[in-house]
Amino acid sequence: MIGKGYCVQADLEKKLQAEILGREPGNSILTCIQCGTCSGSCPLADAMDAGPRALFALIRDGQVEQALRSNTSWYCVSCYQCMVQCPQQIPITDIMYLLKQLSLEQGLVPRDNKMPDLYAAFERQVNLFGKVSEALLMADYGIKHPLDVMANAAAAVKLLAKGRLHLVPRKIEAPRRLQAMIDAAGQKEHAR
Amino acid sequence: MIYGFFPGCAYQAAAGYKESVDSLCNLLGIELREIEDWNCCGATAAFSCDRHKALALTGRLFALAARQGFDEIVTVCNACYSTLKKAAKLLGSDPGLLENVNRSLKAESLELSAPVPVKHLLEVMFRDREKLSWPEGPCRLPKDIKVATYYGCQLTRPWQNVPRALRPDLMEQLFTVAGLETVDHSARTLCCGASHAVAYPGQCRVLVSRIVNEIKAKGGTLVATICPLCQFNLDQGQHGSYRAKLPVAYFTQVLGLALGLPPAELGLKKLLVPLKNIPAG
Numbered sequence: 001m002i003g004k005g006y007c008v009q010a011d012l013e014k015k016l017q018a019e020i021l022g023r024e025p026g027n028s029i030l031t032c033i034q035c036g037t038c039s040g041s042c043p044l045a046d047a048m049d050a051g052p053r054a055l056f057a058l059i060r061d062g063q064v065e066q067a068l069r070s071n072t073s074w075y076c077v078s079c080y081q082c083m084v085q086c087p088q089q090i091p092i093t094d095i096m097y098l099l100k101q102l103s104l105e106q107g108l109v110p111r112d113n114k115m116p117d118l119y120a121a122f123e124r125q126v127n128l129f130g131k132v133s134e135a136l137l138m139a140d141y142g143i144k145h146p147l148d149v150m151a152n153a154a155a156a157v158k159l160l161a162k163g164r165l166h167l168v169p170r171k172i173e174a175p176r177r178l179q180a181m182i183d184a185a186g187q188k189e190h191a192r
Numbered sequence: 193m194i195y196g197f198f199p200g201c202a203y204q205a206a207a208g209y210k211e212s213v214d215s216l217c218n219l220l221g222i223e224l225r226e227i228e229d230w231n232c233c234g235a236t237a238a239f240s241c242d243r244h245k246a247l248a249l250t251g252r253l254f255a256l257a258a259r260q261g262f263d264e265i266v267t268v269c270n271a272c273y274s275t276l277k278k279a280a281k282l283l284g285s286d287p288g289l290l291e292n293v294n295r296s297l298k299a300e301s302l303e304l305s306a307p308v309p310v311k312h313l314l315e316v317m318f319r320d321r322e323k324l325s326w327p328e329g330p331c332r333l334p335k336d337i338k339v340a341t342y343y344g345c346q347l348t349r350p351w352q353n354v355p356r357a358l359r360p361d362l363m364e365q366l367f368t369v370a371g372l373e374t375v376d377h378s379a380r381t382l383c384c385g386a387s388h389a390v391a392y393p394g395q396c397r398v399l400v401s402r403i404v405n406e407i408k409a410k411g412g413t414l415v416a417t418i419c420p421l422c423q424f425n426l427d428q429g430q431h432g433s434y435r436a437k438l439p440v441a442y443f444t445q446v447l448g449l450a451l452g453l454p455p456a457e458l459g460l461k462k463l464l465v466p467l468k469n470i471p472a473g
């Protein structure tokens with residue numbers, strides 16, 4: 001494990017590369033023909049440091065640190081457009097999930113990236129209540145990113161007026177049992 | 193018709209989705225029986241972080257549905273749909289994953305032998321159309337309203353069984369049953385930005401305008417959606433735009449109007465971009 005912002009040593013980079021390419025779903029990167037269909041069909045390619053195609057080239061070339069530092073996997077919205085179109089049937093979206101997990105683990109998430117906080121807020125809602133209420137999710141996420149939430153304040157007022165903001169959480173019968181279930185299931189995907 | 197219903201988390205705050213689903217189902221003779229004590233499906237957030245946790249969440253739902261005697265789960269949200277379908281595929285094809293889920297389900301005293309098939313309400317309405325009680329008469333939607341369908345991304349992606357994945361026409365076909373015609377356009381399955389609209393509204397605005405502009409250019413004046421996230425992003429994503437706004441409703445609201453249900457029963461008041469030439473009630 002290395003600290004945030006430090007350079008990954010060459011041997012660690014090799015190890016990470018082996019970890020990605022050594023098993024599913026990352027191993028299918030080896031069958032990528034670099035056609036670019038994925039990047040061409042990705043709705044958020046413009047916002048990405050590298051589209052999926054370029055990202056896979058980096059990983060194959062051993063530039064794993066750069067790949068894990070890129071914002072690509074975090075901008076992936078799981079629309080699965082690339083996966084439907086890929087001529088090699090590479091599970092691109094699943095690879096994005098793996099890369100998100102690895103970059104979190106290695107402390108390489110780009111500093112300005114907000115998705116981990118959104119996911120964490122989401123997970124807290126599920127753990128606490130078993131169901132997610134948007135208003136509470138936004139309130140939780142807003143603790144770290146008040147500007148994002150404030151930017152939506154006008155919308156929030158409208159939603160409130162239309163009876164669409166629910167401030168009291170809905171719960172499943174026994175959230176604790178659900179949490180025990182989730183904890184029992186939890187194990188890091190690539191450390192099977 | 194009785195269906196096992198999984199409303200999903202976003203349903204209750206969605207702009208008139210519940211109202212219109214309720215009145216439409218009532219009219220057509222559909223009973224949606226909510227899966228008791230359902231939990232959040234985990235959406236893409238759970239799959240992004242830990243596949244096993246994600247499968248436990250969906251596994252619980254499958255187990256509840258099976259125990260409550262449902263042989264399929266009907267959803268009204270694309271994100272729930274694709275999450276559950278993905279989970280069903282994984283759990284149905286990998287015994288190791290199923291075993292792991294069953295191990296964690298012990299905490300809930302539940303058991304899962306096989307995942308339950310998942311359908312979108314749109315799919316079952318079309319599949320079972322001949323068993324439903326469609327009211328007689330012509331389409332009641334004013335002629336000057338031109339409906340454009342928008343499916344969003346998840347319905348037609350890898351785990352789907354919707355025909356013509358890249359150019360679906362399921363909604364069109366269902367609308368035809370009610371005598372409703374639609375305008376053709378090429379943005380049917382473009383992505384709306386989903387949950388990224390929270391963290392990256394700027395980038396997602398581009399996605400929304402791509403869709404809205406295409407529909408407007410092809411003459412559409414009302415969008416019909418099938419997912420709370422799509423509806424919200426398209427509706428809210430036009431906020432602050434200086435251009436004429438395009439109203440975005442649920443397919444159940446549009447179908448309800450076409451079949452002559454009173455607008456007041458369809459929750460139209462909750463839309464952010466109002467539907468002109470229809471009194472919201």
Ligand code: SF4
Nearest residue numbers: 032033035036038086
């Ligand atoms: S579409 Fe598939 S084969 Fe083509 S570049 Fe992307 S991942 Fe590689």
Ligand code: SF4
Nearest residue numbers: 042076077079080082
């Ligand atoms: S699934 Fe992710 S990488 Fe693939 S097209 Fe959609 S946003 Fe882009």
